[in-house]
Amino acid sequence: MKLTSIILGILVGSVFFIFLPYFFIQLNGYFLLPVYSNYLFKILGTIFILIGIGLFIYCSRLFLIFGRGTPAPIEPPKKLVVNGLYKYTRNPIYIGYFMILQGEFLFFGQFLLLIYFFLAIIGINIYVIFHEELILKKRFGKSYEEHLKKIPKWI
Numbered sequence: 001m002k003l004t005s006i007i008l009g010i011l012v013g014s015v016f017f018i019f020l021p022y023f024f025i026q027l028n029g030y031f032l033l034p035v036y037s038n039y040l041f042k043i044l045g046t047i048f049i050l051i052g053i054g055l056f057i058y059c060s061r062l063f064l065i066f067g068r069g070t071p072a073p074i075e076p077p078k079k080l081v082v083n084g085l086y087k088y089t090r091n092p093i094y095i096g097y098f099m100i101l102q103g104e105f106l107f108f109g110q111f112l113l114l115i116y117f118f119l120a121i122i123g124i125n126i127y128v129i130f131h132e133e134l135i136l137k138k139r140f141g142k143s144y145e146e147h148l149k150k151i152p153k154w155i
Contacts, residue, residue, distance in 0.1 A: 045104065055095060
């Protein structure tokens with residue numbers, strides 16, 4: 001794995017999972033919006049975040065081993081990854097992202113983090129449909145077309 005892929009991953013991850021949530025937490029406080037917080041939510045939030053991070057690491061390893069690349073666009077896989085969780089869903093990394101964002105809402109309880117979670121779902125769906133799937137169709141051709149027919153986008 002190239003150092004540039006790692007650096008890009010850290011930068012993008014920091015923006016989406018640290019800086020933007022921090023911004024929404026501050027905005028939530030500024031506008032005195034509701035905060036839903038209890039011990040059980042914090043435990044569930046921590047579990048969701050850890051599972052989401054685990055999914056990302058697991059899927060990144062699949063990209064390295066079977067795809068001979070990374071999830072980062074600057075070092076994409078050379079082969080279509082259809083192993084592991086990719087046998088059941090085309091987007092397990094994004095499911096991991098959703099789990100992290102949902103976990104942040106549960107852990108911190110800030111209402112705007114829930115709004116951010118739903119905006120992320122909408123944004124990633126639009127990105128997957130109008131950008132990523134087109135690129136994968138061009139890169140992998142018939143094998144990706146077959147994958148689309150067999151494997152659901154999400155669950």
